[in-house]
Amino acid sequence: MIPIEVRVNGRRYAETVEPRLLLSDFLRSRLALTGTHVGCEHGVCGACTVRLDGVAVRSCLLLAVQVDGAEVITVEGLARDGKLTRLQQAFHQHHALQCGFCTPGILIAAEDLLSREARPSREDIVDMLSGQLCRCTGYTSIVNAIAEVAEA
Amino acid sequence: MGAKLAETWVGRSVLRLEDEALLRGEGRFIDDLDPVAGTRHAAVLRSPFAHARIVRLDPSAALNAPGVVGVLTGEDVVAMSRPFPAGIESPVPHFAAAHGTVRYVGEPVAVVVARDRYLAEDAIELIEVEYEPLEPVLDAVAAVATEACVSDRVFDYGDVAEALARADLVLRERFRFPRWSCTPVECYGVVADWDAAAGSLTAWANFQGPFTLHSVAAAALGLSGSKLRLITPTDSGGSFGIKSAVFSYVVLMGLASRKLGVPVRWIEDRLEHLAASSGSTARTTELEAGFTADGELIALRYDVVEDVGAYVRAPEPATLYRMHGSLSGAYRVQNVSARNRVVLTNTCPSGLNRGFGGPQLYLALERTMAIAARRLGLDPAEVARRNLVSSEDFPYATPSGGIYDSGDYEACLDDALELAGYEERRAEAVSARARGRLVGVGLACVVEPSISNMGYVTLAEPAGERGLPKSGNAEGCTISISPLGGITVQLPTTPQGQGHRTVAAQVVADILGVAPQEVEVLTASDTSTFPWTVASGNYSSRFSGVGVGAVALAANKLAQKIAEIRHHLGDDSISLRRVAGTAHWNPESLPPDMEPGLQATAYFAAPNLHPPDDQDRVASSAAHGFVVDVAVVEVDRETGQVRVLDYVSVHDAGRLLNPLLAEGQVRGGLAHGVGAALFERVVYDEEGNLLTSSFMDYLCPTAADLPRPRIGHRETPSPFTPLGAKGLGEGTTMSAPAALANAVADAIGRDDLELPLTAPRVWEVLSR
Numbered sequence: 001m002i003p004i005e006v007r008v009n010g011r012r013y014a015e016t017v018e019p020r021l022l023l024s025d026f027l028r029s030r031l032a033l034t035g036t037h038v039g040c041e042h043g044v045c046g047a048c049t050v051r052l053d054g055v056a057v058r059s060c061l062l063l064a065v066q067v068d069g070a071e072v073i074t075v076e077g078l079a080r081d082g083k084l085t086r087l088q089q090a091f092h093q094h095h096a097l098q099c100g101f102c103t104p105g106i107l108i109a110a111e112d113l114l115s116r117e118a119r120p121s122r123e124d125i126v127d128m129l130s131g132q133l134c135r136c137t138g139y140t141s142i143v144n145a146i147a148e149v150a151e152a
Numbered sequence: 153m154g155a156k157l158a159e160t161w162v163g164r165s166v167l168r169l170e171d172e173a174l175l176r177g178e179g180r181f182i183d184d185l186d187p188v189a190g191t192r193h194a195a196v197l198r199s200p201f202a203h204a205r206i207v208r209l210d211p212s213a214a215l216n217a218p219g220v221v222g223v224l225t226g227e228d229v230v231a232m233s234r235p236f237p238a239g240i241e242s243p244v245p246h247f248a249a250a251h252g253t254v255r256y257v258g259e260p261v262a263v264v265v266a267r268d269r270y271l272a273e274d275a276i277e278l279i280e281v282e283y284e285p286l287e288p289v290l291d292a293v294a295a296v297a298t299e300a301c302v303s304d305r306v307f308d309y310g311d312v313a314e315a316l317a318r319a320d321l322v323l324r325e326r327f328r329f330p331r332w333s334c335t336p337v338e339c340y341g342v343v344a345d346w347d348a349a350a351g352s353l354t355a356w357a358n359f360q361g362p363f364t365l366h367s368v369a370a371a372a373l374g375l376s377g378s379k380l381r382l383i384t385p386t387d388s389g390g391s392f393g394i395k396s397a398v399f400s401y402v403v404l405m406g407l408a409s410r411k412l413g414v415p416v417r418w419i420e421d422r423l424e425h426l427a428a429s430s431g432s433t434a435r436t437t438e439l440e441a442g443f444t445a446d447g448e449l450i451a452l453r454y455d456v457v458e459d460v461g462a463y464v465r466a467p468e469p470a471t472l473y474r475m476h477g478s479l480s481g482a483y484r485v486q487n488v489s490a491r492n493r494v495v496l497t498n499t500c501p502s503g504l505n506r507g508f509g510g511p512q513l514y515l516a517l518e519r520t521m522a523i524a525a526r527r528l529g530l531d532p533a534e535v536a537r538r539n540l541v542s543s544e545d546f547p548y549a550t551p552s553g554g555i556y557d558s559g560d561y562e563a564c565l566d567d568a569l570e571l572a573g574y575e576e577r578r579a580e581a582v583s584a585r586a587r588g589r590l591v592g593v594g595l596a597c598v599v600e601p602s603i604s605n606m607g608y609v610t611l612a613e614p615a616g617e618r619g620l621p622k623s624g625n626a627e628g629c630t631i632s633i634s635p636l637g638g639i640t641v642q643l644p645t646t647p648q649g650q651g652h653r654t655v656a657a658q659v660v661a662d663i664l665g666v667a668p669q670e671v672e673v674l675t676a677s678d679t680s681t682f683p684w685t686v687a688s689g690n691y692s693s694r695f696s697g698v699g700v701g702a703v704a705l706a707a708n709k710l711a712q713k714i715a716e717i718r719h720h721l722g723d724d725s726i727s728l729r730r731v732a733g734t735a736h737w738n739p740e741s742l743p744p745d746m747e748p749g750l751q752a753t754a755y756f757a758a759p760n761l762h763p764p765d766d767q768d769r770v771a772s773s774a775a776h777g778f779v780v781d782v783a784v785v786e787v788d789r790e791t792g793q794v795r796v797l798d799y800v801s802v803h804d805a806g807r808l809l810n811p812l813l814a815e816g817q818v819r820g821g822l823a824h825g826v827g828a829a830l831f832e833r834v835v836y837d838e839e840g841n842l843l844t845s846s847f848m849d850y851l852c853p854t855a856a857d858l859p860r861p862r863i864g865h866r867e868t869p870s871p872f873t874p875l876g877a878k879g880l881g882e883g884t885t886m887s888a889p890a891a892l893a894n895a896v897a898d899a900i901g902r903d904d905l906e907l908p909l910t911a912p913r914v915w916e917v918l919s920r
Contacts, residue, residue: 018270020270021270028183033177034177034181034183034184035176035177035178035179036177037181037337037338037389038183039337039338039339039389039422040422040846040847041421041422042422042846042847042848044846044847044848045337045422045847047337074177075175075176075177076176076177076178078176078177079175079176084172084175084176088175088176091171091175092167092168092171092172092175093167095167095168095812095813095815095816097171097174097175097649098390098649098650098651098816098820099336099337099338099387099388099389099390099391099648099649100170100171100174100175100179100387100389100649101179101181101336101337101338101387101389101390101649102337102389103174103175104177107175126855126856127856129854129855129856130854130855130856130857131854132854132855133337133847133852133854134337134855135334135335135336135337135390135392135820135823135824135852136390136649136816136820136823137816137819137820137823138819138820138822138823138858138861139823139854139855139858140819140858140860140861141816141819142855143855
């Protein structure tokens, strides 16, 4: 068992974990942050995407011990003071989610893109999204939602 | 309040009530629930062979592994349960885990239950199993004359032989629709809690219905229905039919909980899902079709071989019969026959998958229409127009017993051709091809059935051998108003993202005069407390018809009661809250003979859905939408890559209850249709090993792969559903494979195409 210290959504956690514990399982089971979803556990679907020190990563491909000393943002950390972000609101307005299972990963990945590029093109957005699987929407409404925020 | 300003909530693009929790990461999916204290975790040991005898299975090392509670083996399963009942008798009994013989790669052979999932997965590695491999059956067509064929039925309507004899053109083409799977991003999950004292099982599972499968699971467990309490979470991460088959894991985990005396949680991983959950059938259709010289379709003769995998798992062979009333598609043809054979192979059992029989049927029918048009030197759109059922003929009885409720097919075709700029696109494609670019235009006209007749699957047995008749499709709904006027709706339609809560709230809001936001819709269904029927659930695009029908009937009952109370109190303007308070707190003031309380339960059954008749005719669905798609593609001559240049889809799904959500369903249905057309296929090697066992091998379309469709709507209300709505979640999944295959065939001038039209496969055709 290995002690780790990590900030998640601004809150500090000191935990002791097995070396093999996945970050996704750590977030969901240990911290009860069940907004991070697990869809494939081999890094393709992107549902488990979180930001690690500002960078979008697949939490199913990382071990909890690897985030010792780091800062993690999950979907639960997006809305501030109970208010949805512009991106979350845009997803609502554009019907950019149906079952909502892939949505947390997509929101995080989109926030990552928007933080790196002030005005990503539609092509940039599609390019980023091609790393996230959604089986419900056909993606167009998701691209529209992100593009609206990018253009604002 | 807002409600006073709106004419009706129904028909408006009300934003979803579901969204906020999901956007915050506060959804409640199966793996987010912790409904029972002390739950232990399961891992499933699965067969590495497609077909083998289990010579020896020794769990002793696993039993001694750290944290292990116990092991359930296939032998235990066979001793503790009964085979699953299915639509046709099969020589091979199907249990929740294999004992003696394994019949597909991924079939469960044992379950380990341990303190956590990591330990359970460690321990399954320690179970020693000795297999003696047997020859697998993998080619359904090759096996059709063997005992692997478990059902062989012939249907004949009109006089096909006579019509073919007088036809000017007779086509006979073979079409293969591969096995594919809609692969929801959330896999299966079950929490099972056996109550030894009560002799009952409570199970939480992301089940999607049909609730016929609750009875199948209860029968396997040897329980009366009331002893199997099945609860679904509020949220389910997509299903598209696939999660119907989680019922077999409800049984498996229920048995593990029963044997080991602990509540058991099992969350499927993606490898397990791709290997052993469910998927479409693989279908080979030989279609003989007769046409007159001017393009009238006068005969269809289907010869279908349906590969359902290793077992006939309920509700199969339903894929084969879901479209039975629509064998003639959107056309007036009167002479139709079909030979339907069901074949077992050593692959994962098939089941519900978006489109459910429609993609397979229309690939054969719409490809045949396009091939006929070319052979006759006619425009495919004109051939379609010449054959479409006329708007004056509704309700239209099809030769095989279907009752098409309403529509204006020709107007939809006109809309689609205009939206697509069909004439120009066809001309552009011809000139592009003259310049060496492989551009093509494809058309598909499909009738989209919704609200399945629970009796259609009995067609798998001949009249007289069908047992007790089955029919209909009914849904239940309970609406309660609390003493403070709060409105709660219980609706067992098990949504997985379709927005049922929003639409149900719109319907109730209109009837009770409130805003949708004031209506709590509970869809976390519970077979012990919800009103439900065997038809309940989320399949055959039934929500907007029967789901909404039940909601409207229950709300109308309450509205009537509220009106009577107001009238009795002598003031028709008393607030809903006052009426509710009075009904609860002061029942003495209610009209004499009125039942106290403010709760109403109603069931709505779709009309016309009789059992199959003795001439094998069946109204297989209650409502029928219509879809016309026009696809424009370009094929890269060097690589075979298919690029979709334009995609137009025009729908008539009756009255649209929420246009925003309707659009979402059309786009999502198209995404699955494009996936099946261009990317997706479950692949086994010649020994039955699964080659598509991860998302790196099973290719789901990404944002970069899908077209931005242009969508049009018409609204011809259905006379058979309370609000005139028809289902629309599956139409584009049915139409897109045919439309895209027609476009590619047009582009490259070849008909020997096989789905999915991936670059290597198209390239291979080009280089033949």
